[in-house]
Amino acid sequence: MAERKQSINAEPDKNNDPIKVLFVDDEKDFVNVIAKRLSKRNFDVTKAFSGTEALRAMRKTDFDVAVLDLKMEDMDGIEVLKIFGKMTPELPVIILTGHGSEAASEEAVNYGAAEYLTKPCDFEDLFNKIIQVCSKAGGN
Amino acid sequence: MTWKNQLKDPYYKYLLKKMLFIIIALSFVPLVTVSGIILERFSASYHKKQNAHLGELVLKHKQNIDGFLLEKLNSIRFMAKSFTFEELNNEDFLNNSLASLQTEYGSVFEDLGVINDKGIQITYAGPFKLEKANYSETQWFRKAINSNYFISDIFLGLRGTPHFIIAVRQNNNGLPWLLKTTISFATFNSLVENLRIGKTGFAFILNSKGEFQSKPNSEVVSSKVYSIFNNIKKGISTKEEIYFSEIEDDSEKKHLYVASLIKNGDWVLICQQDKSDAFAELTDAKHITILIILIDGIVIMITAFLLSKWIIAKIAKTDEEKEAMNQKILETGKLASLGELAAGIAHEINNPVAIMVEEAGWVHDFMEDEPLSNTENRKELERALAQIKTQGKRCRDITKKLLSFARKTDTVLEDTNINDVINDVVSFCSQRAKFSNVSIKSNLQQNLPILRLSHTEIQQVFLNLMNNALDALEKRGGNITLTSFLEANETVISIADDGPGIPKSNLARIFDPFFTTKPVGKGTGLGLSICYGIVKKMGGIIDVISVVDAGTTFYIRLPTKRN
Numbered sequence: 001m002a003e004r005k006q007s008i009n010a011e012p013d014k015n016n017d018p019i020k021v022l023f024v025d026d027e028k029d030f031v032n033v034i035a036k037r038l039s040k041r042n043f044d045v046t047k048a049f050s051g052t053e054a055l056r057a058m059r060k061t062d063f064d065v066a067v068l069d070l071k072m073e074d075m076d077g078i079e080v081l082k083i084f085g086k087m088t089p090e091l092p093v094i095i096l097t098g099h100g101s102e103a104a105s106e107e108a109v110n111y112g113a114a115e116y117l118t119k120p121c122d123f124e125d126l127f128n129k130i131i132q133v134c135s136k137a138g139g140n
Numbered sequence: 141m142t143w144k145n146q147l148k149d150p151y152y153k154y155l156l157k158k159m160l161f162i163i164i165a166l167s168f169v170p171l172v173t174v175s176g177i178i179l180e181r182f183s184a185s186y187h188k189k190q191n192a193h194l195g196e197l198v199l200k201h202k203q204n205i206d207g208f209l210l211e212k213l214n215s216i217r218f219m220a221k222s223f224t225f226e227e228l229n230n231e232d233f234l235n236n237s238l239a240s241l242q243t244e245y246g247s248v249f250e251d252l253g254v255i256n257d258k259g260i261q262i263t264y265a266g267p268f269k270l271e272k273a274n275y276s277e278t279q280w281f282r283k284a285i286n287s288n289y290f291i292s293d294i295f296l297g298l299r300g301t302p303h304f305i306i307a308v309r310q311n312n313n314g315l316p317w318l319l320k321t322t323i324s325f326a327t328f329n330s331l332v333e334n335l336r337i338g339k340t341g342f343a344f345i346l347n348s349k350g351e352f353q354s355k356p357n358s359e360v361v362s363s364k365v366y367s368i369f370n371n372i373k374k375g376i377s378t379k380e381e382i383y384f385s386e387i388e389d390d391s392e393k394k395h396l397y398v399a400s401l402i403k404n405g406d407w408v409l410i411c412q413q414d415k416s417d418a419f420a421e422l423t424d425a426k427h428i429t430i431l432i433i434l435i436d437g438i439v440i441m442i443t444a445f446l447l448s449k450w451i452i453a454k455i456a457k458t459d460e461e462k463e464a465m466n467q468k469i470l471e472t473g474k475l476a477s478l479g480e481l482a483a484g485i486a487h488e489i490n491n492p493v494a495i496m497v498e499e500a501g502w503v504h505d506f507m508e509d510e511p512l513s514n515t516e517n518r519k520e521l522e523r524a525l526a527q528i529k530t531q532g533k534r535c536r537d538i539t540k541k542l543l544s545f546a547r548k549t550d551t552v553l554e555d556t557n558i559n560d561v562i563n564d565v566v567s568f569c570s571q572r573a574k575f576s577n578v579s580i581k582s583n584l585q586q587n588l589p590i591l592r593l594s595h596t597e598i599q600q601v602f603l604n605l606m607n608n609a610l611d612a613l614e615k616r617g618g619n620i621t622l623t624s625f626l627e628a629n630e631t632v633i634s635i636a637d638d639g640p641g642i643p644k645s646n647l648a649r650i651f652d653p654f655f656t657t658k659p660v661g662k663g664t665g666l667g668l669s670i671c672y673g674i675v676k677k678m679g680g681i682i683d684v685i686s687v688v689d690a691g692t693t694f695y696i697r698l699p700t701k702r703n
Contacts, residue, residue: 027491029495030491098487106592109701110699110701119490120493
């Protein structure tokens with residue numbers, strides 16, 4: 001794992017608070033391990049296993065970034081995205097899509113997704129994208 | 141199952157039999173019916189004509205024979221009236237007269253005689269020694285002496301050979317006397333003998349008692365003729381000139397009989413012919429007809445059989461091809477679902493693989509915190525974790541391949557400059573345009589935002605539309621204008637030609653798959669439907685405006701995110 005290894009600790013935001021990430025995906029095992037890894041790098045990760053849970057979490061906390069899986073069972077990712085757009089338009093959202101759904105990702109971008117990644121994604125890519133998106137948002 | 145084997149299938153056997161039956165029945169019925177009717181008509185007509193012919197023949201001969209007899213009678217009558225009793229009663233004179241007759245008529249007249257009222261032949265001229273012969277007891281004399289003239293039946297008489305007599309009665313001093321002549325049987329017989337019809341037709345004469353007056357040389361008269369003799373007499377006596385009859389003799393041979401009265405009704409002229417001979421031609425015709433029907437029948441059956449077999453074989457082959465095609469369609473369907481299945485599986489596999497890789501990464505993450513005493517172990521651990529990541533990547537690559545196979549088109553999204561694509565397409569088409577006398581103009585808005593789409597696909601769309609425009613302008617040349625501009629949230633590209641345009645009736649169907657106005661083999665009708673699909677997949681819209689004889693313009697609107 002020598003290639004592309006960035007600093008293991010995330011750059012905290014300007015307030016030195018850890019970045020608050022909302023991770024939305026119905027694949028529980030995946031969410032758990034990603035959350036662990038992100039936490040180790042000083043992210044504050046909130047896990048949501050469905051669109052409904054995500055929205056519930058949204059109402060409780062202000063997040064810095066959301067990572068959203070498009071293909072979920074109970075609520076379509078796009079629907080969640082639209083609701084995010086209405087509820088918290090300033091929240092940057094990173095979309096995770098399956099390989100081959102580029103059209104879906106285009107559509108997502110149209111609905112305000114900040115970035116997108118294809119699953120299965122490289123962890124470092126995800127990490128970098130989160131930093132990228134937050135610094136942009138932070139810069140505003 | 142090859143189509144040859146399919147012929148053994150009971151269904152096809154049934155079809156074959158049915159077809160055979162219909163063809164043969166349809167061919168035979170008219171053949172037999174027409175032949176039958178014609179043959180029947182011919183037969184009826186032939187019978188009529190043949191009978192008429194026979195009748196006429198018999199009539200003619202009746203007249204011949206009657207004429208012969210009359211002629212001989214008249215000769216004697218003439219003599220009897222022309223010369224006196226004294227003159228005729230002279231042997232020399234009689235001899236001379238006989239000689240004259242024989243000179244004139246040949247040996248028909250055998251002799252001459254003068255017979256007195258007592259039946260004694262007082263004068264005789266002829267080869268036999270019949271002077272002073274006494275005929276007083278004979279039947280013929282009794283009849284002759286009592287009539288003006290008399291013709292006898294054939295009899296042997298004193299001379300012992302068959303002959304018949306013609307006698308004319310005259311009066312001399314109140315006493316009757318006869319001038320008689322004997323007519324040679326041979327000559328008379330030959331008259332009748334000469335009546336020949338066909339191969340087996342001959343004639344003979346019977347007297348009223350049924351005794352032969354002429355003798356057929358070689359032919360055998362059927363004994364059955366007597367059975368009809370009475371009928372003949374009855375039939376003819378009812379004033380029918382010709383009498384027809386048909387009898388089957390003992391050997392089952394059929395004979396035709398045509399009869400007529402001669403010699404004032406004393407004799408009957410009968411003509412006998414084998415029916416088979418009389419109607420030989422008819423029988424031939426029947427045989428020929430049957431032969432033709434037979435040959436035709438065989439030909440019909442052979443042809444019908446071969447034809448049916450050929451048709452059924454073709455049907456079987458077509459059925460098999462249809463089966464094969466159905467199979468293919470099923471297979472394609474299966475493949476399509478397989479593709480979907482593969483895609484589904486690939487997606488599903490991605491998840492566990494991702495989790496495995498992340499877990500390995502996670503182990504690596506907190507492994508860094510743990511100082512492992514054994515550097516060897518640590519190195520090994522790192523290697524193992526790296527391996528998991530590598531293999532995970534491999535899985536990802538494999539599923540990627542699987543997914544791209546399952547997908548129909550290779551939609552690789554890339555940053556695309558639409559104007560570049562347009563310019564590329566224009567250069568692709570420049571040769572063809574020059575050739576067809578078409579000028580291409582571009583009116584492209586500069587600095588259009590970069591679009592994220594499949595370069596190949598949008599190029600395919602533009603190329604298709606350009607080629608359609610070139611097809612429209614092929615005959616007379618013209619102009620194609622390409623424009624691109626940004627309008628609200630859309631990049632709009634238009635391709636316009638000034639060709640014949642598209643009639644309103646076709647306009648609605650223009651994006652339908654397989655709809656084409658090009659002749660067979662020239663276009664699949666799929667081009668625009670594919671374009672429609674591609675643009676739709678990109679989230680855009682394609683539509684068309686066309687005016688007949690003015691031109692056609694295609695518009696493509698693609699969603700554009702402003703920079």
